[in-house]
Amino acid sequence: MNEVSESTGHDEVPRAGSGSGSSSVEAPQQMPQAPDEQHADSGEHAAHRLFHLASQHQEAIVAAQQAVRAGQCIVLPTDTVYGIGADAFNADAVKRLLEAKHRGRDMPPPVLIAEPAMLPALAADVPDNAKKMIERYWPGALTLILRAPASLRMDLGDTEGTIAVRVPADDAARELLRHTGPLAVSSANISGSAPATNAADAEQMLGNSVAVYLDGDPTPGPVASTIVDFTKNRTGRILRQGVIAFEDLAELSPGLEPLANPVSDASAEPTAVPDGQPAVEQTTAEQADAGVEAAAAEQGGSPALEETAKDIDPAAQEEHDKPKTPEA
Template sequence: MSRRYECTDAEQRAAGLTDAASAVRRGELVVLPTDTVYGIGADAFTPSAVTSLLEAKGRGRDMPVPVLVGTVRAANALVENLGPYGQDLVDSFWPGPLTLICRANRSLSWDLGDSKGTVAIRMPLHSVALELLKETGPMAVSSANRSGAPAAITAADAEKQLGDSVAVYLDGGPCADDTPSTILDLTTAVPRLLRRGAVSVEKLRGVIGYVATDAGPESDD
């Protein structure tokens, strides 16, 4: 039976974060609020938990799960390096709605799906998410909805779609902004935009000079 906590209440928030962290360590699934939409998360280093996450969403291994981190130090431990642009992007937009795709640290034992040696990482700008991540370490987190269904902007939306496949629901209230994170690929010579989102191309170019889009590196947003 799922457990739900109202994180706008201080006592429930503390109890919910403790319960959620314990659930993640047991390989169970939790739903948490982020600065974009609600996410469904699991321990990034427990392959069976990541498999359960994909099954709960009805999603295949061909769409590997991104990873949320609570600190920049945690992110650095997950990747070979941030490349020539990554640190400037992190300094400018983290915590916040920018997902960076980097080469994964080859010494890590994890299975996020068919990732081809890369990992999508982000530090969310949401106090509940950050508190949980600092307690659990990196989590595999995807949007808290069934594959193909609308993203959940409330915990109730997520619960309707995911039900008892999730052990703990952390209810942080409605999402302030359901615009998805911008996804930027740093594994190529020129940073390449894979998804337009809350961080505009203009803002990215203001930090790193140029970004390749479908129309090429000099195209307008």
């Protein structure tokens, strides 16, 4: 997983930061409150709890829902890696998620949703080719970057009016999402560290910055979801090669742009990535986003994609370096 950040933000936002209006996302299902449940202090030093999904399934789902409702962070398994999640409509909760990972607003998390039917409430436009990919690969390891509607009340960070969304192919994650609504989710790790593929590793890294840990089976990681950006054209372009192969997606979207000149050696010197792109989940241990940030600082840039040279599109970087012309 890596997702999703699967993950699935919250102030008002025409560009994920300001604006008014409300989305039409269906209200999440309400779970009965556990009789011995107490709402923990949302401060970062509050003690965390860990639940085993195999033996404490209902209790775990209830506790996670209550933590999300209280504006706290949770850790959950997905179909790629473990993710740290927070209420996507609560700006303070998203801020806690970013702080837990030691990152800023320039790397906003993706959003995970329970069903493809929820997408129209989060995206202003879904091209036909994106719909074909959704039909084939959702739920699954496919993250789509789309334009967010001006009325969407999410503050995920510096998204420049875009949103990264996916539906994870994990039963527990989707069950929880049906009760919480959309979650901002990023890989469960400190930036620069390997993403966790089990709850113990996530707990060791994130500690009490997370209120509730859902311990399921080890996830399939470390390969993350494939990311396709539909904000630049109607056929899409690959921003990160992940579980789903380019060739398979190109069958559904002729004209899909591949990842340009991918670097095979993940240890190669990282390069700054274009501003104004939503953050994506970390893929493997070699993808040290700390190195990306350092390289960006040297070049006066600010990376908004959690990627290294292995995943960066040099053509996009070249375009980014050109003088900017105000849009009409």
